[in-house]
Amino acid sequence: MRQTCLAILTSELGLNYARSLWEKISRIVEVDDVAFDGVLLPEKAGDVEQCAFRVVVIATGGTEHGVLKIVDKSSYTVLIAHRYYNSLAAALESISLLSARHIGFELRISSSEEDIAESINKAIRAYKGVLKLRSARLGLIGGVSEWLIYSRVDRELVEERIGARLIEIPMEELIESYREVGDVDTGVVMHSARSISVLIENVKNSLRLYYAVKKLINKYGLNAVSIKCFDLIKEIGVTACLALSILNTEGFPASCEGDVPLLISMSLGTWATGKPVFMGNVTYVDDGGVLLAHCTAPLIGPYELLTHFESGLSTGIRVEYPIGEKATLFRVSPDLTKIRLGVGVIEGVDWSSMLCRTQVRVKLENPLKILREPMGNHYALVLGDHYEDLYMASKNLDLAMDLV
Structure with a gap:
């Protein structure tokens, strides 16, 4: 056939x-x-x-x-x-x-x-x-963050429902790979930034982590990766924010905190639309829209290099999303039976130092559903109206459609 x-x-x-x-x-x-x-x-x-x-x-x-x-x-x-x-x-x-x-x-x-x-x-x-x-090989480095009490999925269910394989990699292997990376050139990342509020050493170490992750991607033949990133802060004082930003900018799906359902969402979004995907925490919802925030985002617009929000260490990224452009918000449920999907418009937001560095507000038709029928704290966002793309892909995966 x-x-x-x-x-x-x-x-x-x-x-x-x-x-x-x-x-x-x-x-x-x-x-x-x-x-x-x-x-x-x-x-x-x-x-x-x-x-x-x-x-x-x-x-x-x-x-x-x-x-x-x-x-x-x-x-x-x-x-x-x-x-x-x-x-x-x-x-x-x-x-x-x-x-x-x-x-x-x-x-x-x-x-x-x-x-x-x-x-x-x-x-x-x-x-x-x-x-x-x-047919994807999804890397999970270090396991799942302890606070993700709902956003978890067994490797057997991933294979049964999606067909992808979950490849578990010890955090120690990433740390060893990081320590093997020598000096790196920060030129492109720093020259392209609109402003820099961190030491050059922070950026260098963040880029060393990027190359360390790339080494594991090549070693295990991965198509996407999620990292239990807060463990890195405790172990080596380096965040994965910049590494994941670059990977997603390159079209390689990469999620934080070991959130596998969100990694599946980001992979589907990236490969079905051909666009890089942002992973965000839901930080505020009202009847007009939702505010997402995270310290990593694909570099799709002007960006600033700051510290990581919670720790005040290493490197976090503030990316400016284009106000007035359409965007598609989505998330696959942890039982891999449903996709929540909504197309909205990027709105202006007063940036706050009390949130993760990249902050994006999206006007939606039915945002309160995110509160009334919760599906976890992370959502994926891709620029543009990609309802048809994701609808078609989801139907092929036998995912029920849930609109917001």
Whole structure:
């Protein structure tokens, strides 16, 4: 069976249009490792090979029978309709029968050729993100922080529900790796910072820890990592904040405090959207939104190097998130059966020295649900409206949707 496929469905009368449409969108579509079924007439749709995940662009009307045939050859189908050539009319007739027969599908509606291409890219990226998560090796260095009394998950459940493997690594191994790292160049990190309120030695040691973590990532073949970071402060006086900031900026999911459910959330978010993810404590909720704060964040905007909040030691990062931009808040439940998801807008916030250094307020539709139906203290945040990406990925993982 093929893994990822793409097809264009057209009537005979619309064949020239469909070919022209494919010629235009093929320049934008990211088709690496994607099997292209071709521009197909309805009678040929049943001849395609069986495929685990197929995106089907309904180019024109008169393709209803073709939709039924090609869906039958697909384990999971995303149908993309658009506003011209009776595309949506054909899609609605088709999905009405699919729904009546309880056959699964996803429908996306696009307004332009560029939008069609983007819908294809999003769908394929989300599915590839799920595939990566299912085969991922998730590193857990030092175990889980004692205060995470709810946000815990057994390695057996991770393998059973998600497919990923949890690789446990002793904290002593990270400390030994850290001590083996020599002098490091702080140039890029310090030159790019808007301001620096810590000693250069703090930054050097934080970067040494980054290279120590990278060494373990390579040694164990990890795809994501979580660190019981407060133990590092006690043992070597260095925080993992900067190391995790750089890793997440590089697109490598990295969470604090040994929070594995949040690491799974961040991994899903990073791989399904292609964007770096912020992990934050919920520090305040009202009926207008939620305030998240943490001393580490992907370096997606202007940033300052400060000390770590609780300890006053080492290096913490204050990243400025862009006010007015959309952002997606989400979290997978510790039993790995549900994802909580909400799209909001970044709002301005009066920065406080009594909170972790990066502080982000997000206006949400139903923020009080975070208090009334709690799901732990950490949430993940990614810039942009990624509802469709995460919805599609979550459906592939059989995660129930819970909106905020």
